Amino acid sequence: MSDNSMYKILLVGNPNVGKSALFYKLTGKYASVSNYPGTTVSITSGKMSIGEHHEVEIIDTPGFYNMMTITEEEKVTKQIILDEHPDAVVHVVDAKNIERMLPLTLQLIEADLPVILVLNMFDELKNRGMDIQISHLEHDLGIPVVETVAIKGEGVSNLISRITSVAEGRYTYEKLNVNYGEKLEEKIAGIQSLLKGEYAISKRSIALLALQNDSDILTHIKNEPEFNKIKKIVGEEDAAEISLSISHVLHNLASSIIKEHIKNSTKKQKNSFQSFADKVTFHPVFSLIIVAIILYYGFYKFVGQFGAGFLVDFIEVNIFENYINPSVNSFFRSILGDTIFFNLFAGEYGIITLGLRYAIAIVLPVVSTFFLLFSVIEDSGYLVRLSMSLDRMFKKIGLSGRSVIPLILGLGCGTMATIVTRTLETKRERFVVTFLLALTIPCSAQLGVILGILGVSFTALAIWFVTILIVFIFAGFVLNRYTKGEPATFFMEIPPIRWPKIGNVLAKTFNRLKWYALEVIPIFVYASILIWVGKITKIFELLTGLLAYPANWAGLPDKMGEIFLYGFFRRDFGAAGMYDLTDVMTLRELTVATVILTLFVPCIAQFSVMIKERGTKTAVMIFLAVIPFAFLVGTILNQILLFWGMA
Amino acid sequence: MRMRNRNRKGGFESTADSGRMRLMEATIGDKYIVESIDKDDPAILRKLCSMGILPGVEVIVRRKKPTIIFEVYHSRFAVDKLIGDKIYVKQLHSHR
Ligand SMILES: Nc1nc2c(ncn2[C@@H]2O[C@H](COP(=O)(O)OP(=O)(O)O)[C@@H](O)[C@H]2O)c(=O)[nH]1
Numbered sequence: 001m002s003d004n005s006m007y008k009i010l011l012v013g014n015p016n017v018g019k020s021a022l023f024y025k026l027t028g029k030y031a032s033v034s035n036y037p038g039t040t041v042s043i044t045s046g047k048m049s050i051g052e053h054h055e056v057e058i059i060d061t062p063g064f065y066n067m068m069t070i071t072e073e074e075k076v077t078k079q080i081i082l083d084e085h086p087d088a089v090v091h092v093v094d095a096k097n098i099e100r101m102l103p104l105t106l107q108l109i110e111a112d113l114p115v116i117l118v119l120n121m122f123d124e125l126k127n128r129g130m131d132i133q134i135s136h137l138e139h140d141l142g143i144p145v146v147e148t149v150a151i152k153g154e155g156v157s158n159l160i161s162r163i164t165s166v167a168e169g170r171y172t173y174e175k176l177n178v179n180y181g182e183k184l185e186e187k188i189a190g191i192q193s194l195l196k197g198e199y200a201i202s203k204r205s206i207a208l209l210a211l212q213n214d215s216d217i218l219t220h221i222k223n224e225p226e227f228n229k230i231k232k233i234v235g236e237e238d239a240a241e242i243s244l245s246i247s248h249v250l251h252n253l254a255s256s257i258i259k260e261h262i263k264n265s266t267k268k269q270k271n272s273f274q275s276f277a278d279k280v281t282f283h284p285v286f287s288l289i290i291v292a293i294i295l296y297y298g299f300y301k302f303v304g305q306f307g308a309g310f311l312v313d314f315i316e317v318n319i320f321e322n323y324i325n326p327s328v329n330s331f332f333r334s335i336l337g338d339t340i341f342f343n344l345f346a347g348e349y350g351i352i353t354l355g356l357r358y359a360i361a362i363v364l365p366v367v368s369t370f371f372l373l374f375s376v377i378e379d380s381g382y383l384v385r386l387s388m389s390l391d392r393m394f395k396k397i398g399l400s401g402r403s404v405i406p407l408i409l410g411l412g413c414g415t416m417a418t419i420v421t422r423t424l425e426t427k428r429e430r431f432v433v434t435f436l437l438a439l440t441i442p443c444s445a446q447l448g449v450i451l452g453i454l455g456v457s458f459t460a461l462a463i464w465f466v467t468i469l470i471v472f473i474f475a476g477f478v479l480n481r482y483t484k485g486e487p488a489t490f491f492m493e494i495p496p497i498r499w500p501k502i503g504n505v506l507a508k509t510f511n512r513l514k515w516y517a518l519e520v521i522p523i524f525v526y527a528s529i530l531i532w533v534g535k536i537t538k539i540f541e542l543l544t545g546l547l548a549y550p551a552n553w554a555g556l557p558d559k560m561g562e563i564f565l566y567g568f569f570r571r572d573f574g575a576a577g578m579y580d581l582t583d584v585m586t587l588r589e590l591t592v593a594t595v596i597l598t599l600f601v602p603c604i605a606q607f608s609v610m611i612k613e614r615g616t617k618t619a620v621m622i623f624l625a626v627i628p629f630a631f632l633v634g635t636i637l638n639q640i641l642l643f644w645g646m647a
Numbered sequence: 648m649r650m651r652n653r654n655r656k657g658g659f660e661s662t663a664d665s666g667r668m669r670l671m672e673a674t675i676g677d678k679y680i681v682e683s684i685d686k687d688d689p690a691i692l693r694k695l696c697s698m699g700i701l702p703g704v705e706v707i708v709r710r711k712k713p714t715i716i717f718e719v720y721h722s723r724f725a726v727d728k729l730i731g732d733k734i735y736v737k738q739l740h741s742h743r
């Protein structure tokens with residue numbers, strides 16, 4: 001390696017061990033840190049300087065349990081290991097759980113990767129009266145071992161110097177050998193000798209994974225000249241049996257190494273806050289009370305009344321209507337006159353006067369209060385408890401408690417939530433959740449508008465809520481019935497309840513908002529250009545004319561057709577249009593309209609992510625199923641409300 | 648459905664022998680060790696393996712409803728009945 005070339009360092013390890021926290025300490029760049037497994041769904045990379053000459057690239061990866069991967073997030077990490085040729089692989093573990101996590105270290109060592117073992121959360125280990133003799137462990141494993149407390153930055157400078165020496169090739173690894181017993185070793189040797197290509201990981205590792213029928217590895221080596229022979233050897237064995245015996249050997253080896261160097265305390269020091277929090281959050285009745293408290297104070301009071309009510313009013317009226325809009329209008333009128341270009345930027349539907357006003361005055365307060373609340377709940381570790389409590393109910397619609405997380409996040413931003421479905425284990429579950437997000441979950445921008453419009457009447461709001469809930473359950477049942485695949489199973493590691501850290505909560509909220517501003521708002525700006533073009537070319541007139549028909553069936557005025565269409569391109573257009581109609585529409589019409597607007601196809605940003613994550617065919621199918629269904633529900637609801645005598 | 652049937656058959660004939668039982672049947676708060684894991688669903692088996700839930704490991708069941716919660720090493724896991732029923736445990740007779 002030449003002096004100023006860039007080293008690549010990978011952070012890997014189980015979910016929730018502090019990889020992202022460590023990444024932040026190393027690079028100063030924020031990657032989502034949270035107290036539940038599965039928040040880092042994509043890689044984040046950042047730079048760190050060592051000495052004066054080197055810049056090092058650090059890559060934070062999604063959680064990773066085993067070289068034999070199960071979820072998509074794990075596959076992401078494995079693919080990086082296979083493709084990127086890292087100069088050091090930093091395996092981060094939760095120190096108190098080292099015995100359970102060390103088998104992965106052993107796998108990484110077997111793969112001939114330049115491994116560094118980091119025993120993070122050393123504070124929690126010490127709190128339990130335990131200790132680990134680092135230097136002995138280092139000797140037995142033949143790799144560098146470092147203890148850290150990522151959140152306090154302890155041990156980080158030591159880690160940096162270890163990374164440097166490994167990346168520069170100054171560390172001599174003592175190769176640790178694992179023996180899987182005669183029978184298995186024979187098979188391994190058999191496959192190993194058939195492998196001719198060059199790979200990022202050792203042939204022994206490849207052979208081990210192939211024997212366990214790991215589909216990624218089999219794809220990776222499919223161009224081998226002797227591939228058929230390899231497949232034949234693989235086919236002779238029961239892959240599950242082999243997985244079990246391999247895990248067994250690795251775990252036994254890990255235990256025997258650890259047992260010598262770990263000091264367990266005789267009396268356990270109990271963290272009284274954590275055990276109290278456990279009692280309450282696991283309690284069947286108290287946990288429901290907590291949900292009620294979060295819903296009332298968190299969502300209704302904080303996001304609803306403070307965010308969507310007070311903040312929106314303040315920014316909208318005091319800042320935009322009184323100051324910004326008048327001056328923007330007069331500025332553009334003075335340079336563009338009364339042309340079609342004036343309408344692109346200013347006027348009734350301009351990018352600045354409507355688009356930006358909407359983004360800043362309405363969406364921003366709602367999204368930020370929501371993300372702030374979500375970060376607090378997430379950081380406490382409470383979301384996992386919620387997943388657990390709801391698992392039974394969700395099973396009825398074929399989902400596991402895990403899907404609670406993307407669905408709740410969808411109340412903030414459906415686009416972000418669709419990306420987070422990656423943490424779900426089966427293709428089936430990812431599909432169902434994507435569908436439900438597109439159909440039933442209103443994002444915070446919509447929620448803001450809905451609360452604004454229906455807030456005057458509790459009955460209307462309740463009707464809206466119950467309708468959406470029924471649709472959610474109904475759609476869940478139907479999707480569960482007609483989607484191929486096995487029903488989801490639930491398996492989750494439960495992190496301890498921790499006090500949310502203010503710094504982390506703020507950083508996380510800020511980062512989500514930044515993501516929102518960078519990824520979602522630009523799409524809305526492009527969309528406004530599209531709308532502008534659509535208006536000039538009269539294509540939109542045609543489409544709104546078409547949408548007016550189903551709007552009429554649901555008892556709504558023609559103008560709603562236009563709102564539905566614009567709502568797809570830019571939420572703000574649809575919503576702003578709705579506000580204009582509040583004076584001319586009856587409460588029944590408004591209720592039906594908000595229900596259709598909620599169910600109607602997601603915004604253009606979410607749709608583009610759906611295509612990316614689920615493929616064009618699936619995305620288009622969901623899209624086409626949702627439109628008629630939204631109007632059907634609206635029509636039925638209208639009839640029921642008419643029958644009921646609602647004006 | 649398919650999986651459950653097979654499981655039930657395998658489960659009942661063998662619970663008879665010396666103290667072997669399903670995770671669901673364990674007494675809350677007592678120490679057990681994992682006796683075996685059903686191999687009929689490779690995906691679940693792999694998942695349990697990579698979490699370190701393997702024969703020979705100590706477990707304590709903390710709760711059975713609404714999901715099964717158990718402790719292994721210093722971690723806690725929540726699993727549904729389908730997965731929980733794949734884990735067989737036996738009482739740990741330590742010092743007596
Ligand atoms: N007590 C303690 N908590 C930590 C430490 N490192 C991280 N955490 C917390 O552990 C949780 C998981 O951290 P995160 O970085 O998101 O883990 P990741 O999933 O591996 O990226 C967060 O709540 C962190 O605040 C540590 O060294 N000590």
Ligand SMILES: [Mg+2]
Pocket residue numbers: 019020021032033034039040061
């Ligand atoms: Mg992370």
